[in-house]
Amino acid sequence: MELLDILSTNCIKVPLLGDNKEEVIRELLDLLEAAGGIVDKAKTFAAIMDRELLGSTGLERGVAIPHAKTEGVNRVLLSIGIKPTGIDFQSIDGELSRLFFLILAPPDKAGHHIEILTELAKATKSQAFCRLLSAARTPEEVIELFTEE
Amino acid sequence: MERPFENILVYINGSEESLAAGMAAIIMAKTTGAGLTAMYVVNTRALSDLVSARIFLPMEQEEYRRDLEADGDRYLRHVEKLAQEKDQKITLCKISGSVQNEIKDHIKKNNIDLLVLGGIGGIRSRRDEFLNEAERVMRSSPCPVLLINDDEFIWDRFESL
Numbered sequence: 313m314e315l316l317d318i319l320s321t322n323c324i325k326v327p328l329l330g331d332n333k334e335e336v337i338r339e340l341l342d343l344l345e346a347a348g349g350i351v352d353k354a355k356t357f358a359a360i361m362d363r364e365l366l367g368s369t370g371l372e373r374g375v376a377i378p379h380a381k382t383e384g385v386n387r388v389l390l391s392i393g394i395k396p397t398g399i400d401f402q403s404i405d406g407e408l409s410r411l412f413f414l415i416l417a418p419p420d421k422a423g424h425h426i427e428i429l430t431e432l433a434k435a436t437k438s439q440a441f442c443r444l445l446s447a448a449r450t451p452e453e454v455i456e457l458f459t460e461e
Numbered sequence: 462m463e464r465p466f467e468n469i470l471v472y473i474n475g476s477e478e479s480l481a482a483g484m485a486a487i488i489m490a491k492t493t494g495a496g497l498t499a500m501y502v503v504n505t506r507a508l509s510d511l512v513s514a515r516i517f518l519p520m521e522q523e524e525y526r527r528d529l530e531a532d533g534d535r536y537l538r539h540v541e542k543l544a545q546e547k548d549q550k551i552t553l554c555k556i557s558g559s560v561q562n563e564i565k566d567h568i569k570k571n572n573i574d575l576l577v578l579g580g581i582g583g584i585r586s587r588r589d590e591f592l593n594e595a596e597r598v599m600r601s602s603p604c605p606v607l608l609i610n611d612d613e614f615i616w617d618r619f620e621s622l
Contacts, residue, residue, distance in 0.1 A: 313476065314593070367518050377516050381528070404515060420535075422528030423475050423504070427594075430507045433514040 313424040315431045316458060318390050322347050324451035328393040328412065333364065333401050336393060337378055340414035343391040356384030356416060370403030374410040374446065375436045379429065381419050388417045388424045392454055396446060410446045411436070466495040471577040472564055472598060473501050475536045478579030479595075481612040483540040484619040486577040489607070491549045491622060495575070498552040499540045500567060501533035506559035530555070547622055561597045568604050576602050580610035 323343045330336040337360055344350050359382035363369065370376040391414045398408025413432055417425035436442055441457070448454045471486035473479045483499060490497035508526055511517040517525070537553045544551035556563050568576060578595050599606050609615055 366520070369516070371515055379516070381525075419528060420532065422525050423532050426504060426507050426511070426525060426529070429511055429516055433511060433516055437514075 313388060313427050315390065315428055315435075316455075318388055318428065319392070319455060319458060320347065321451035321455060323389075323391040324393070324454050325391070326394045326448055326450060326454065327397075328395040330395070331399055333368075333399070334361070336395065336399060336401075336412055337361070337364075337414065340378075340391040340393050340412060343393075344385075344389045344414070344416065347389075347391075349385055349387055349389045350416075351386050352384040354384075356380065356382050359384060360414070360416075368402035368404070370401035370409045371436075372403065372405045372407070373436070373439060373442050374398060374403075374407055375413070375442060376401045376403065376409040376411070377413045377415065377429070377432060377436075379415040379417075379425075381417055381422070381425065383418060385416045385418055388415070388421050388428060390415050390428060394446060394448060394454070411442060464493050464495055466493055466575040468496045468498070468571060468573045469575045469577060470498050470500055470564070470568060470571070470573040471540070472560075472579075472595070473499050473536050473540055474560075474579070474594070475501075475532055476579055477612060478609065480536070480539065480579075481615045482577045482579040482609045484543060485607065485609045485615045487540075487544050487547055487549050487551070488615070488618055488622055489575070489577065490551075491547055496552070497544065497549060498554055498567075498571070498573070499537055499544075500554040500556065500564065501537050502560045502563045503529045503533055503555065503557040504560055505557045506562075526557075543619075547619075560594050561601055564598050565601055565603060568602065574604050575607060576604055577607045577609065580608060580612070
């Protein structure tokens with residue numbers, strides 16, 4: 313499974329409106345709910361926040377990759393949000409987070425879950441790519457960047 | 462006349478394409494009399510990379526490793542059942558490490574003369590060329606590779622076997 317297999321414009325939001333971790337996660341989850349694939353939203357939200365309690369998924373270079381394995385979804389799902397001004401996501405480098413990738417998978421899809429996370433880890437390693445993504449203004453631009461990357 | 466192949470290896474990763482490859486490998490083994498092994502690789506390399514990238518916590522690494530092991534058992538059991546349906550003997554192999562390296566090593570150590578892989582989709586991004594695991598396996602295989610791109614054709618052939 314590849315990232316472009318599950319990425320669609322209706323699961324991308326630019327800009328995000330939320331001003332804190334919980335609001336941003338809810339926005340990203342709302343996108344997935346509207347697109348279908350969420351069977352239990354409350355359970356899914358709890359799984360994401362439980363994972364955040366173990367340690368923030370805010371990484372370096374303004375990237376955050378909240379993720380959870382949960383029976384609240386029936387397939388591997390990905391939503392992307394961009395908040396150009398950034399929010400405090402308790403990132404490991406202390407910087408504000410601007411790019412958010414929410415990845416959810418049911419427990420029996422560990423392989424596909426790992427494949428998508430690995431692909432994102434490699435894509436977001438590039439500072440230039442992250443800068444371009446942060447500057448994207450529409451979901452179509454985001455898809456285009458992943459296609460060209 | 463000699464058999465065209467003695468030992469066939471099929472790589473199973475749980476995708477529909479790899480399960481179609483499993484059926485194709487069963488057809489090939491059944492019709493040529495070759496030995497057949499189905500292999501799943503618990504991608505511990507990817508798990509380590511995710512910990513290094515700080516996306517995973519060490520405790521998640523272990524949890525997902527167990528999940529991948531369970532996935533592997535399930536997918537291999539599925540292929541075993543398919544082989545049994547066609548009265549084809551099959552060896553199951555579950556191994557941990559880097560997908561590309563483990564498959565390459567297995568081919569060399571076990572005199573595999575045909576590797577069967579699920580289809581490789583079209584290249585939609587430059588990243589696809591570097592990241593697609595099946596593509597990398599295909600490029601580095603030390604033996605001939607059979608790519609199964611048409612699942613429906615294989616389903617029909619499998620049913621009529």
